[in-house]
Amino acid sequence: MIGLYTAAQLRPAEQQLLAGLRPDTLMQRAATGLATICAGLLGRVAGARVVLLVGSGDNGGDALLAGARLAARGAQVRAVLLSPEGAHAGGLAALERAGGRVVRGEDAGFERADLVLDGIVGIGGSGPLRPPAAELVARATAGPGLLVAVDVPSGVAADTGEVPGAAFAAQHTITFGAVKPGLVVGAGRGLAGTVHLVDIGLGGVLPAPDAVQLTDADVAAHLDAPGADDDKYSRGVVGVIAGSATYPGAGVLCTGAALRTRPGLVRYAGTAAAGVTAAWPEALVTSGRPGDAGRVQAWVAGPGMGTDDDALSVLAEVLVTDLPVVVDADGLTLVSRHPELVRDRSAPTVLTPHDREFARLFGDVGPDRLAAARRGAAELGCTVLLKGDATVVADATGRTHVNATGTPWLATAGTGDVLAGVLGALLATGLPAAEAAASAAHLHGRAGQLAAEHGPLIAGDLVRRLPETVARLRGSVG
Numbered sequence: 001m002i003g004l005y006t007a008a009q010l011r012p013a014e015q016q017l018l019a020g021l022r023p024d025t026l027m028q029r030a031a032t033g034l035a036t037i038c039a040g041l042l043g044r045v046a047g048a049r050v051v052l053l054v055g056s057g058d059n060g061g062d063a064l065l066a067g068a069r070l071a072a073r074g075a076q077v078r079a080v081l082l083s084p085e086g087a088h089a090g091g092l093a094a095l096e097r098a099g100g101r102v103v104r105g106e107d108a109g110f111e112r113a114d115l116v117l118d119g120i121v122g123i124g125g126s127g128p129l130r131p132p133a134a135e136l137v138a139r140a141t142a143g144p145g146l147l148v149a150v151d152v153p154s155g156v157a158a159d160t161g162e163v164p165g166a167a168f169a170a171q172h173t174i175t176f177g178a179v180k181p182g183l184v185v186g187a188g189r190g191l192a193g194t195v196h197l198v199d200i201g202l203g204g205v206l207p208a209p210d211a212v213q214l215t216d217a218d219v220a221a222h223l224d225a226p227g228a229d230d231d232k233y234s235r236g237v238v239g240v241i242a243g244s245a246t247y248p249g250a251g252v253l254c255t256g257a258a259l260r261t262r263p264g265l266v267r268y269a270g271t272a273a274a275g276v277t278a279a280w281p282e283a284l285v286t287s288g289r290p291g292d293a294g295r296v297q298a299w300v301a302g303p304g305m306g307t308d309d310d311a312l313s314v315l316a317e318v319l320v321t322d323l324p325v326v327v328d329a330d331g332l333t334l335v336s337r338h339p340e341l342v343r344d345r346s347a348p349t350v351l352t353p354h355d356r357e358f359a360r361l362f363g364d365v366g367p368d369r370l371a372a373a374r375r376g377a378a379e380l381g382c383t384v385l386l387k388g389d390a391t392v393v394a395d396a397t398g399r400t401h402v403n404a405t406g407t408p409w410l411a412t413a414g415t416g417d418v419l420a421g422v423l424g425a426l427l428a429t430g431l432p433a434a435e436a437a438a439s440a441a442h443l444h445g446r447a448g449q450l451a452a453e454h455g456p457l458i459a460g461d462l463v464r465r466l467p468e469t470v471a472r473l474r475g476s477v478g
């Protein structure tokens with residue numbers, strides 16, 4: 001599990017750690033890590049042209065100290081100071097001692113730079129990047145130099161990923177102590193590039209994280225192989241309500257995904273029964289009501305089921321049970337009209353909206369996706385899986401996961417139906433809703449990555465790749 005930490009969580013931890021250390025110890029550790037990674041990215045340090053963008057806080061101090069280390073190894077380092085009187089004095093002195101030079105923006109040589117290090121602002125930033133910083137960023141990023149951000153790309157809100165104005169579009173972000181949410185979610189995710197974490201020794205003093213990312217190993221732990229005592233019922237029976245006689249596709253994809261994630265038993269209830277059974281003879285189908293399907297441990301309801309009164313009565317029948325339920329797609333439209341169907345439940349419910357569905361349920365997502373998912377979850381006392389470039393899962397207690405897998409190729413018809421089926425299968429095993437939802441997003445993203453290795457993907461490819469994805473995840477942890 002990778003913990004994501006806000007500035008408000010990091011600062012006291014840093015203070016606590018610093019209490020027993022020399023005042024500049026953490027900054028020196030940060031700068032050493034920064035210089036080492038920059039050297040690795042450059043390949044050859046001697047003679048490399050490095051430009052530092054230096055703000056007046058400690059983020060600029062990090063850049064100056066790292067620049068000093070690179071200069072000491074023979075790099076030609078130039079520093080542009082946004083506020084000459086405010087620049088970190090120790091960092092500036094170290095840079096000059098090592099042969100680095102302070103220059104005006106016009107003399108930075110961005111057009112010939114090998115690497116630009118953005119130390120304008122880190123976790124101390126607020127609001128849109130101010131005009132002089134924004135102008136400097138525009139010029140710096142137009143050149144050929146490798147774009148490396150110190151701690152957080154300037155202009156990205158570290159806690160949320162909000163990007164309210166101009167920002168440094170980094171190819172790499174070298175972050176200290178812990179990964180910040182803004183590097184992995186929202187608009188910030190798209191500006192952070194590859195994230196490198198430098199350990200500055202905070203491990204023992206960090207509180208519980210604000211949010212987490214699951215790793216392959218975390219998800220693999222939920223995908224254990226059947227034991228000798230297992231039978232088709234003991235692995236968790238999923239019930240699927242999806243698709244219609246006219247449009248059976250959602251039922252086929254959702255049922256297939258559930259079967260392929262955790263083969264045991266999948267039951268299907270609805271008017272797409274004929275299409276589903278043709279595609280998946282392994283599923284037990286009924287064209288009747290959910291109550292006719294037989295016993296299940298979790299329901300998935302919604303993809304392609306329609307939004308008329310019949311669909312509403314079917315959804316209501318499932319939501320009055322004391323079983324975990326995933327509500328997706330058309331089911332979300334129905335819940336937005338009848339939120340009490342979810343609010344009044346005591347069993348776990350997972351809602352899986354994309355942004356427009358979320359807006360219908362809870363109002364606009366806004367720039368802070370973590371806060372939005374938490375808000376929705378608290379409002380209806382459920383788990384919200386907010387789909388996106390980095391899917392966010394929050395439960396009613398505020399526990400939050402940010403997904404770390406996936407590919408833009410997943411933005412194609414039917415992939416949501418697959419996710420709903422994967423999630424239903426995991427929920428039926430008895431996993432808590434938030435774990436099931438976060439694991440499903442992770443697995444779905446990995447299946448997408450695997451399918452994309454073979455070319456442009458369609459949703460059916462994800463279903464086909466699920467067994468191999470599960471095998472790879474399990475294999476990755478031996």
Ligand SMILES: NC(=O)C1=CN([C@@H]2O[C@H](COP(=O)(O)OP(=O)(O)OC[C@H]3O[C@@H](n4cnc5c(N)ncnc54)[C@H](O)[C@@H]3O)[C@@H](O)[C@H]2O)[C@@H](O)CC1
Pocket residue numbers: 011014015026027028030055056057058059060062120121122123124125126127128129130133150151152176200
């Ligand atoms: N606190 C610690 O113990 C450590 C901090 N470190 C570094 O210190 C950084 C935090 O330092 P600070 O608290 O000094 O804050 P920052 O350096 O992140 O930001 C403060 C500076 O940014 C300016 N600023 C704020 N918003 C701005 C905007 N919208 N446009 C332009 N300028 C803006 C402020 O005027 C101020 O000069 C971290 O991001 C990290 O890089 C690291 O050295 C590791 C240890």
Ligand SMILES: [K+]
Pocket residue numbers: 059118119120121122149150151152153154
């Ligand atoms: K920065």
